[in-house]
Amino acid sequence: MGRFLYDLFYNSDLVLNGWSAAAHQSWAARGWPPVILDGLLQLAWAVAAAVFLALNALFIIWFERKVAARMQIRRGPNRVGPWGILQTLADTGKLLIKEDIIPDAADKAVFRAAPLLVLASTFMLFVVLPFGKGLVAADLNVGLVYFLAISGLSVIGILAGGWASNNKYSLMGGMRSAAQIVSYEVPAVLTVLSVALLAGSLRLGDIVRAQPSYGYILLQPVGFLLFLIASNAEINRGPFDLPEADSELVSGFLTEYSAMRFAIFFLAEYTNLFLAGAFASTLFLGGWRGPLLPPVVWFLLKSYFVVFLLIWIRWTFPRLRVDHLMELSWKVLLPLALANLLVTAVLVKVL
């Protein structure tokens, strides 16, 4: 039993593969088509990811509130549950049962679809995310490309939401967001490319395994910084939170959203925050690898550490202006990323 638990945590790939093989065998023995089993297994992954997504969002919102409060010499939520840990649950519960308003002038179908689009693109990223050894829904051989492609998708939902609201603030928020995500995608791709050069693979599992014990952060310090900045901008968080800038655009593309639809956006936003941390730790911090502790724990610790960094940044800096934001991407990050890629390529060839 102890052996089994140890394997479950430390050699999850063996255990999972074993289970999957056994299931396939008994399935085949009954003569049922294996494609259904594959579908069921994928469904199990999806359910697991959904549960994780919800729990993680609950935790991460609470975490951000507490961390921000401590940085601001106050206490943060502490009345609902121990240390206020259930505060997010109360907020979610309230949003669920609140009146859902769809403005008369809105494009109703698109207005309804937008939050789902955003959430779906977020959810899809979990497919390639390696939580631990073998703990990945599908370790695609083009995982990195998949990640880059899907992470750009959420902009469609945001733009749709902003446009469908038929409100100028929403529209401006949506437009800003589109411009921002598209321009920060470029340096993000270039930095990720240098990681791929180092690892010699686009499969995320291979990238994790190819890293030295200290991760790629020491080989790619500039790359890590660039990736952090670019992904921070892509998830629309401060100081790049222009699409939903309170003092300028009321709440940007979210202005007309209420109740459940807002909650979905909110959920997607915080899941994206986690994903930014998760991918940064996968690509630069050695992912789930680490001594002693089980890989899952290492992975979560590293991810939450990066999340903490992002929270720290958010609560320290004022917001950028739109044109400065674009300048930062095209005039600073892009040349840096190119130079970083060039240097990496040369070094990989020479060494």
Place this chain on the structure above:
Amino acid sequence: MNGLDPHSLVLRMPGGNVLISSLDAAINASRSNSLWTLTFGLACCAIEMMAAGASTYDWARFGFEVPSASPRRADMMIVAGTVVRKMVPVIRTLYQQMPDPKYVVAMGGCAISGGPYVYDSYTIVRGVEEIVPVDVHIPGCPPRPEALLHGLMILQERIRGQSVKAAPVNQA
């Protein structure tokens, strides 16, 4: 409503009362602990409202954390300051834009009755109650942040007394 009313149907079910009361408990706990305010400062009271949100008083502790600039996500409107006639249509619109259930807190003398401007002012509205239904009045000119927090806790208590069987406090 006739017999098809879902509330009475549930109540007629065996154990329906238990279901309703535990549902009430869950809903009221969520609602009362997550009151997001519409950022709506009119005058002096707005400064004390800001102070209530700042470090010393920190209303985030009670779940009033998220100041919402858009009425679409606000649960309560704290009318903090003097209401004059030019502002009336705006306040009414804002109230209508808030999703149900929604609450209104009249903070300070001006929002309660017109405060010091009751006499000799040709523009004053004598209390925001003339425009929108008010749940809690908080006296003071301006009320201290403690008074505001106290008033909000009274609002929380009133929300906890609600039941899905009855109409919410405010049926506008």
Place this chain on the structure above:
Amino acid sequence: MNVTFGDRDEMSPSVTGITPLPAAQSTSDEFLLNVGPQHPATHGVLRVVVTMDGEVVKDIVPHIGYVHRGLEKLFENRTYEQIIPFTDRTDYLSAIANNFAYVMGVERLLGLEVPKKVEYMRVLMAELNRIASHLLWLAAYGLDMGAFTPFLYAFRDREEIGAMIEEASGGRLTTNYFRVGGFVHELPKEFFPRLRKFIARFGKAVNELDTLLVENAIFVARTRGVGVIGRERAVSYGMTGPCLRASNAAFDVRRDMPYSIYPSLDFEIPVGRNGDTWDRSWVRIEEMRQSLAILRQAMDGFPEGDHRTRAPRNIEPPAGEVYSAVEGPRGEIGFYIVSDGTRKPYRVKMRKPSFSNFSALPEILRGNKIADLVAVMGSLDLVVPEIDR
């Protein structure tokens, strides 16, 4: 308002009681954006309608009057003493400076001399009030710029000042502390030790705030060269206070229309070079430091004496008129009081700095980017009831 009016460009005039804008000869590139009356950037209830040509502001029309209480009419039916608490509430951030200007005006009408100690107490209170007001500006401006944390740091120190003022006057915000001829209470015994501690601590805290917000690279990039107004234009628009001094015009009521004990105090008047948004911010930070210097001097030279002088019970100034002005946190706060010899003033006109400062907004903003709207409006440090009165 920001949401769901039938027509997003403009609220219908029947709803707002506002004259509709003259129909603009709108070309297809123009874009009307309505900001306010309830919008986080307006700090209260202002409304501006911006005509944009793409991202550039072509014209901007401010609408005010959403907190117009008709105070000047109200004053005509109140006795001179009854007016004092109302002066607090016109500009709640500088209640004491407003008290100061009004009470000084009535004293001048009466020909009343106040004891030295009263003058010192007034200066102490006024400077504490100035710091508190600038701190609130910093807090609110931080929010405008998307930085939430300076808000809480500024409020920490502001609470300390509020506690000191409350100890002396009984009120945190609207103090109603001044009376014609002196003060309503003596300063409490614990006031000076507390003030000394505060000065020592705040001297460091102001540097912290400076580096946290005003010296921050993002902040500098957003404010340098943005919202520039030259000296001549600023003067012509009647701007005063930090907004004028940022435009390289060293005008300070404390020095140019000397009152109270300010001529005997040693302090500098910080002057900006370019008249841009950053200069307006820097001037305020620097003024907090100068206020600390004034507080130190006033505390050291604090004389013995009575906290009030014998003023007539019923204040009936002789017929005449007076204009008394003080340097408030936002600029020149003036009370133009006309007396007809009865217990009630014939007319009180309040000259409020925010009114003139705000009237220059179209001039400042024209030709800037729409993204600068918030930065520029915040840097003017507007208090809406002061504009509307």
Place this chain on the structure above:
Amino acid sequence: MRSAEEIRDALRGRFPGIETRPVDPALSVTVQPDALREHLVFLRDELAFDFLVFMTALDRPADGAVELVYRLFSRESRTSVVVRVRLPRDGARVPTVSDIYRTAEWHERETAELFGVEFAGHPDPRRLLLPDDLEGYPLRKDFMHPNLVRLPEVT
């Protein structure tokens, strides 16, 4: 540095027959409505009164007049001048000075709606503070409004 006396003499030299008197630390000058602009331009350009502190009005129903008050300040000489214009209560009309002092634009809009004074040539004569449906001029002494309840006299 000019003193109040020098300013008075300069004004008298330029506009003979002008009525002046000292008030408070400032000098008070009463001018005719037609000559207002000329005086202000002279004060601004020749005597460096570049700062219009405020402008307002006083309602004098006993005299059947509305009195406009312009308070100017010179940063150079640190002196003030009050320029007054007396207008009839009915059909009060005076040329705008908003092109001489930009700040006068808003002050004039305010005075126009509160006192019922017409400023000829004003660039933007909309109401400033009051809602459009308010009738009458609130700061006139005989203003009546259903919402205006007088404070009961306490003896």
